[in-house]
Amino acid sequence: MSKAVYSRVMLKLSGQALEGVEGRGGIDFDTVGRFCDEVAQVARMGVEIGMVIGGGNIFRGERGVETGLDRPTGDYMGMLATVINSLAIQASLEKRGVMTRVMSAIEMPPIAERYIRRRATRHLDKGRIVIFAAGTGNPFFTTDTAAALRANEIGAEIVMKATRVDGVYEADPKTNKDAKRYENLNYTEVLSQNLRVMDATAISLCRENNLPVLVFDLTQPGNLMKVIQGDPIGTLVKGE
DSSP, X not given: OOOOSOSEEEEEEOGGGGSOTTOOSSOOHHHHHHHHHHHHHHHTTTOEEEEEEOOTTTOOHHHHHHTTOOHHHXXXXXXXXXXXXXXXXXXXXHHTTOOEEEEESSOOTTTSEEOOHHHXXXXXXXXXXXXXXXXXXXXXXXXXXXXXXHHHHHTOSOEEEEESSSSEESSOTTTOTTOOEESEEOHHHHHHTTOSSSOHHHHHHHXXXXXXXXXXXXXXXXXXXXXXXXXXXXXXXXXX
């Protein structure tokens, strides 16, 4: 087995990725288990892993606005959805013998630790996976921004965004079969072309701190190990 090229990473996972192939919402624990098998394998290589998980499979803040909720209330509901997903991932990882901590931006002592940066880095130093739940703890900010923020705080070398497609395209590949896939992009190109890598706040934060972002396909078995070992898959965003 090849060696890992990264020692500390931030793994960003969408809530939809936990739904399974049928995409009916909620959590498909077979899908979660397959993903956690790969995460556990990477952790046993000595890679320190931080994770941020979205909540779109349960509730999305902007969806609440469409039903009459005010945006802050909808966003807080979305943050609670990320906590549910985080607990599911934690349970699955610990079933596989990987020590995991959930740290929440919103205090909820019975089920998660309060996020404190020094405590988080200490957990990582000890080889524990840290799952950062409840986004940034503030409405109007996405879990993409939370991933970029926490990655910079813990000194991650890269943000790895696990998706259902094999990289970033110039157009939606589901509707345009001729859409070009990018192998490499810089932050300015992502922002100027409004490419759906991460939201603008997250990309700007990564650009300011020169933090690379790799977008790859989670649904292909073995892809997480490949990106950890530096294989050129997906789309890498870095530089100006």
